[in-house]
Structure formats: C-alpha cells, structure tokens
Amino acid sequence: MATDDASRTPKVEMTADETTTAEAIEEIKTARDAANWAKVSGALTVGEVPAEARNINVTGRRQTGPMQGFGKMWQKTYRVSLGSAVTPQEVISEWKAKFPNFWPEGNRFYGPLTGIAPGDVALLNLTMPGRLKLSTGVLVLYADEESFTFMTPEGHMFAAFITFSAFEDKHGETSAQAQVLLRANDPLFEVGLAAGGHRQEDKFWVHTLEALAANFGLSAEVDTQVVCVDKRRQWRNAGNIRYNSAIRSGFYTMGTPIRALRRSGR
Amino acid sequence: MTNDVLGVRDAGSGAAIIDIKGEVTARSEDALMGAFLEANESRPHSILLNFTDLEYMNSSGIGLLVTLLVRTKRQRQQLFAFGLTDHYRQIFELTRLDEAVGIHDTEGDALAAAGAT
Numbered sequence: 131m132a133t134d135d136a137s138r139t140p141k142v143e144m145t146a147d148e149t150t151t152a153e154a155i156e157e158i159k160t161a162r163d164a165a166n167w168a169k170v171s172g173a174l175t176v177g178e179v180p181a182e183a184r185n186i187n188v189t190g191r192r193q194t195g196p197m198q199g200f201g202k203m204w205q206k207t208y209r210v211s212l213g214s215a216v217t218p219q220e221v222i223s224e225w226k227a228k229f230p231n232f233w234p235e236g237n238r239f240y241g242p243l244t245g246i247a248p249g250d251v252a253l254l255n256l257t258m259p260g261r262l263k264l265s266t267g268v269l270v271l272y273a274d275e276e277s278f279t280f281m282t283p284e285g286h287m288f289a290a291f292i293t294f295s296a297f298e299d300k301h302g303e304t305s306a307q308a309q310v311l312l313r314a315n316d317p318l319f320e321v322g323l324a325a326g327g328h329r330q331e332d333k334f335w336v337h338t339l340e341a342l343a344a345n346f347g348l349s350a351e352v353d354t355q356v357v358c359v360d361k362r363r364q365w366r367n368a369g370n371i372r373y374n375s376a377i378r379s380g381f382y383t384m385g386t387p388i389r390a391l392r393r394s395g396r
Numbered sequence: 397m398t399n400d401v402l403g404v405r406d407a408g409s410g411a412a413i414i415d416i417k418g419e420v421t422a423r424s425e426d427a428l429m430g431a432f433l434e435a436n437e438s439r440p441h442s443i444l445l446n447f448t449d450l451e452y453m454n455s456s457g458i459g460l461l462v463t464l465l466v467r468t469k470r471q472r473q474q475l476f477a478f479g480l481t482d483h484y485r486q487i488f489e490l491t492r493l494d495e496a497v498g499i500h501d502t503e504g505d506a507l508a509a510a511g512a513t
C-alpha cells in the first residue's frame with residue numbers, strides 16, 4: 131500500500147513482480163465492495179414491472195443526490211430498537227425481502243421480484259395530498275448485508291440518498307434505521323415540504339419502521355431526529371422543475387380519458 | 397481496519413490535506429468531522445482529501461462526504477480529492493459527487509488545481 135510519502139513523490143518504475151503485487155492488492159480492495167454498488171452509466175432504465183405500475187418519470191432520467199437538488203438540505207434519521215433476539219443481518223435480509231409490505235397504505239413500490247439488489251430501479255406510485263397519484267422511482271445505489279441505499283431520479287420530490295441500515299448498539303441490542311439526506315428537487319417541491327410535506331415524510335418513515343418492528347413481533351417507538359444541514363437553497367438548480375413528477379403525474383392523470391378514447395377508437 | 401487514523405497536514409499556500417486511511421463508513425463521522433475542524437485551524441481556502449490509503453467506503457461514507465462538502469461550501473472553501481482508485485472514481489461518478497468535488501490523480505495535481513503550488 132502506498133504511504134503518504136509515496137503519494138507525494140514521483141512514480142518510480144516497478145519490476146514485473148512488484149506490478150503484479152500492486153495489481154493484486156488493488157483487486158482485493160476493489161473486490162471487497164464492488165458487487166455492493168450499482169453499475170449505472172447514463173440514463174436509468176426500468177426492468178419488467180406490473181402493468182398497473184406507471185413509468186412516466188423514471189426511464190431516461192438520471193439519478194440525483196443532494197448536490198443536484200434545490201432546497202434546504204436535511205438529514206432525517208428514524209430509528210427503532212428491535213431488541214437482542216434478532217441480528218442486524220436478519221433485519222436487513224427481512225427488510226429487503228419485504229420492503230413494500232412495510233409502507234403505508236396507498237403507496238406502492240414496484241421492484242424486481244428478487245428483492246433489492248444494487249442497480250435495480252424500482253417504480254413508486256405514491257398517494258399525495260388531494261389524492262394525486264405521483265409516479266416516480268428509485269435506484270438501488272448500494273446494498274450489503276447490513277444496509278442498502280436508494281438514490282432518487284430527476285423529478286422525484288427529493289434529490290436524496292436514503293439509507294436503510296441495522297446495527298448493534300452499545301447495549302448489544304439491534305437497531306433499525308432509515309436515514310434520508312435530502313434537498314427538495316425543485317422550488318415547487320420545496321414549497322410543498324414547508325406546507326406539510328415534512329410532516330408527511332416523517333409519518334411515512336415512522337409507519338415503515340413501526341411495521342418493520344411489528345414484523346418481528348414488537349411494538350416499538352420510533353425515534354426521529356431532524357437536522358438542517360444547509361439552510362441555503364441552490365437556485366442554480368431551480369430549473370429542475372421541468373422534470374417535476376407531481377406536475378407530470380397530474381397531466382398524465384388528466385389525459386387518462388383522452389388515452390382511453392384513443393384506445394377505444396382503434 | 398477503522399478510520400481512526402485520519403491525518404491532517406497543512407500543505408501551505410492556503411490548502412490543507414486530510415489523509416484518509418482505512419474505512420469510511422457511518423462510524424467515521426466523528427473522526428472525519430474532527431479532522432475537518434483540525435484542517436480548518438490554518439484557515440485554508442481549499443481542503444484536499446487524500447484517498448490513497450482508503451480501503452473501503454460504503455454509501456454512508458458517501459453521505460459523510462456530502463455533509464463535508466456542504467461544510468466547505470458554507471466556509472467558501474473548495475474541496476478536492478486525489479488518490480482514488482478507478483473503482484472509487486466510478487462511485488464518485490455514480491453518486492454525482494464528481495460534479496461538486498474536484499478529482500485529481502495525484503496530490504501535486506490537486507494542489508495545482510487548488511492554486512496552492
């Protein structure tokens with residue numbers, strides 16, 4: 131492994147054996163987690179999904195993180211203690227396998243039947259205030275035995291990393307956690323967050339963790355921590371509104387009768 | 397190995413270097429933010445992250461880097477990275493961190509980009 135000094139000095143020629151050793155070390159370092167990360171280049175594509183799943187805001191979009199978002203940056207952490215009868219690995223295995231089952235009613239997660247794996251793209255059909263059905267999705271950015279992380283596509287409410295993890299605390303008990311690092315993706319969603327969106331988001335994840343605990347036969351209280359990491363808005367990203375999934379979902383819903391007429395006329 | 401051996405160096409000319417060794421995961425938060433505070437003692441205009449000795453980073457580690465990036469922006473500093481393997485360069489592209497962090501092959505390249513040579 132290179133040292134600090136080595137990083138500051140010009141590269142020297144290595145013998146064939148030294149080159150092989152360096153390459154082997156590099157391969158070991160890479161192999162340890164390469165399989166845990168998504169391999170995505172360019173736009174997102176969606177695999178096979180049920181017919182009722184709307185895919186109007188995912189295919190062709192790019193994934194976004196908080197750097198690409200517009201609004202204030204928040205770190206929201208929802209945590210529940212699951213006792214010592216279950217290991218972190220068992221929690222994550224169960225969470226991956228039954229992920230949609232823990233969501234509040236009216237919200238659908240259409241992922242691959244094989245569970246949650248790096249590179250998977252899932253569609254989300256969410257019920258918003260006013261009974262608007264919002265269609266968006268997520269990319270599974272990372273997954274290992276103790277955590278998995280989603281990134282959101284352009285047009286999603288949030289430009290975010292959403293990490294689900296389980297770990298053993300200092301008392302030897304297993305905790306499950308959902309942590310969202312987010313900015314609203316555009317000015318409209320930023321207004322929506324301030325006008326009740328934060329509260330709805332908190333209720334969503336509290337319900338999810340309560341349902342996860344119930345899956346293990348527990349009735350547990352969810353601890354919520356919200357930190358504003360950056361109060362500044364990124365106005366250079368205000369143009370993200372062109373992909374706004376709420377607007378596009380609304381237009382799609384309004385166009386439903388027209389599409390039905392077209393189909394019946396064929 | 398954990399990353400409790402973060403080193404901080406003043407590179408002069410308004411740049412500070414944080415040498416990251418071992419792992420960057422959720423457990424690294426205190427060490428990384430502590431190193432950032434130490435690096436800021438010389439009031440640098442640029443922070444350089446040296447990933448030459450990085451052994452492992454997961455998605456929580458990427459989240460920490462995003463938080464660090466916000467902190468540097470708040471202080472009107474530039475953030476650079478060097479010494480990333482091809483694998484972690486791809487991770488920076490995948491997470492689109494490369495759009496906000498200047499990535500360079502060597503310390504010399506990063507210092508030159510920071511205007512600190």
